[in-house]
Amino acid sequence: MARKKISKQINCINVIFVEGDADEILFNRLIQYYRLMGFDTNGIVQNTHGFPDEKNMRKGLKKLELESKNPVVFNAVVCEYDTDVFVKKIQLEPNWKKVEENLKRNYSVSHFCRIEAKTSIEDWMLDDIESLLKALNLPSDTTTKGRDGQEKVKNLFKKKNIVYDRHKGKEKIKPILDKLDISKIRDARKKELKEFERLLGVKNLDDRN
């Protein structure tokens, strides 16, 4: 009797680890934008609710492996974080080379890259301050006050009596962040996104605009 051949499809996915709700919303929008621009881009945004260190990323990859019906290979694993995290909290900057080696060795990861949000993801939001003010129903000449991007965004939200919580406020910040012009943010941050876009197969995006 001929043996029935079972062919399992292999899932080839890109995973983007981010550290908070705001990052999750913006990166999902970014991937949508790439698709809208005609790129066949897949990307799963994983919120680690804190700095995406190696331990968090390993946990996330393991979870994705276990949850998938088919075998998984990770084309790209991307780690996005604020650069000020090493100043504001007790956070050691990992040995990224070692992290990359470990992930590639243990989790069928083909490529690894980092996205450094300088100095925080809120600075990215402020790249489209016009839309942010409009979404918050604030006058277009509203000045931003604060020591850094995060404080400035917090203070803008505060003007509308909304507590901006980057880590636990998805329902409140999503309607606002959805109104930002993601292409504008992408253009302002294309240097930081260069390697990420290359791994996701987003080529010559500027030519399409």
Add this chain to the structure above:
Amino acid sequence: MVALNKITIRGFRNIEKFSIDLKDITSLLAPNNYGKSNAMTAIAFGFQFIKSLPKTRLGMMGDQSWISINKEIAGKPFVFEEEGAIDDNTDFIYGFSFEWKRNRRNDKEDLSEGQIVSEYLQVRSKNGEKPKFTKLINRTSANKAMYVPSPTGRCNKEILIESSELVLNKLYNYDDLFYHDSIEIIKNIEIKWIDTLANPESFFMPHMLVKDGKRQLIVESWISKYLYELKQNDKDNFELLVSAITNLVPTIEMIDPVVINNINLKIDDDAPFELPDQYDIIVKEKNNNQQTRFQLLSTGSMKILNLLAAVIKSQKDGVQLLLVEELENSIHPRLLQSLLSSISDFLGGTKLLFTSHSPNLAKYLSAPQLYIGLPSEKGFVDFRTLKPSKVTHVLKIASAGEMSLGEYLFDLMLDLEYDSNSVSELFAKY
């Protein structure tokens, strides 16, 4: 607003010396029985002592709950010192010490009562080229104290003082004194203890108070009434509070503090009083078919509301320091980061000192905000910060052991040998 920057305590229960630099948020992190509560109580005790009447102070100086029975500390005086800024241009240091009451039948010394034995106030203007502290009060024994009487005078004017009186309080009555405002500010520094360990329903329930030997029902809970008043008088802060609560407890759609008037109660014209209004907090959760009362929500939700409302109230009341025990109590670890962030947003100039058993909190704070309890062979309270030069070293060890910083610190606290080299290597001295 006056800022409180540093507190030092000696000679209280098992505290030989405890000193803490206060940041906006500062934590005492330790396993059980490392003296977190003693440190907090000692701080509250010190400020309460300043505010108390001489008669109450006599009781405090003889209260056996606080007198040390540690072999090394027993017999040593209670020492209290606070440092801060009266305003943007003036720093201050104020301190006092007292001998505890001795209560031994065979005592020959005449120490039947405790007595204040030293007191000082120094101020420094930041405007000068070489800012130096100037002594305004100098007390060297129970009944001998000097003060500066005029802007050109020196600290040599004697003041009559009883052994249970503080010069600070006595000078407060000298309206014309050129630094009367400073005295008033330091005397009135407010600290507040937020009770996170009590049954949270008690924050919402009517309070029973004992008055004149008879029970009198006070029909209000502080939180319901406070939120109602906040909604009426400070809409911005009320809406921000609701926003923070609904971030932390996303199932909540609406929070509405209400007043339940007693206007329909029948009352005679000559009745001497009428029952006060009652307050309640109505809440609507997403999946429920009707509104309900906040106190029917989970323990954690009630604690979060109590904590944030108390922070707002303290900030508005001009409280300088808030003390919170076991901040993480009944709260899921993932919420802690957001809770700390919301607290920080509402603090304004108020500072927060909290204790915790939770390894999870360490990663949300910076090194100077983290005071770590260390074991002491002599049974002393010993809280220290990591030396700045050792933070990376500790993080590397934690990372190599696949531990979070908090997990590693707790291992360290529990496993460190008394007074080992690691203690002096890793942790800053007072």
